[in-house]
Amino acid sequence: MNFHVMTLFPDMVMAGLSDSIIGRAVSKGLLSIEAVNIRDFANNRHNKVDDYTYGGGAGMLMQAEPVYLCWQDIMDRIRQRRNADGKQSDDGNGVRVVYMTPQGRVFDQAMARELSREEDLILLCGHYEGVDERVLSEIVTDNVSVGDYVLTGGEIPAMIVVDAVSRLIPQVLHNDTSSELESFSDGLLEYPQYSRPEIWHDMRVPEVLLSGDHAKVDRWRHEQSLERTRQRRPDLYEKYMAR
Helix, strand or coil: CEEEEEECCHHHHHHHCCCHHHHHHHHCCCCEEEEEEHHHHCCCCCCCCEEECCCCCCCEEECHHHHHHHHHHHHHHHHHHHHHCCCCCCCCCCCEEEEEEEEEEECCHHHHHHHCCCCEEEEEECECCCECHHHHHHHCCEEEECCCCCCCECHHHHHHHHHHHHCCCCCCCCCHHHHHCCCCCCCCCCCCCCCCCCEECCEECCHHHHCCCHHHHHHHHHHHHHHHHHHHCHHHHHHHHCC
């Protein structure tokens, strides 16, 4: 899978995605991640990409043209690669462009699974007071939020999306089944887990996990997931029980 992040702070994005599991997946060729600097497409001496908003108001707004030219450059390279691979070119409608905004649909595991099926994913990081609405209406296919709060920019939300989606790509995790057993994979929170030693600070590992009876372990884990979800996320519990 190929991630293309449109940003004013490419070093921030790449630094956050170059280590650990994601970094290893990139080095193995399972993923590719590029952070494209929107400032490189500003047609002025100082690479200025923002200006005052029409109608007044506080703060500055990212201008449409640099964002559009950045997207166009990414799309040109995607088309060239697909053509070289013998894939049919399109007009860009086949590539999803995700704008990170608190006004979007809240990102969840279901959306991560949905996005993981894409060959290319473009993520647009806003800054200042956001991005000129005209370019958003021109290129954006998905408005996505990571929660009901406001951050200084879209870089951290974009990294969250890349991280969550990447973990669902085959072979990215050392054990692919682990992604199927984690919180939210089936609508429930994950059950509690334990490792060595068997006794720590006078607390023992539950006996059922030492029994070797896999059927009992599975039942126990499901019961624990249900109870933990009921206590910590009653909204998810109600949704699960209503299925």
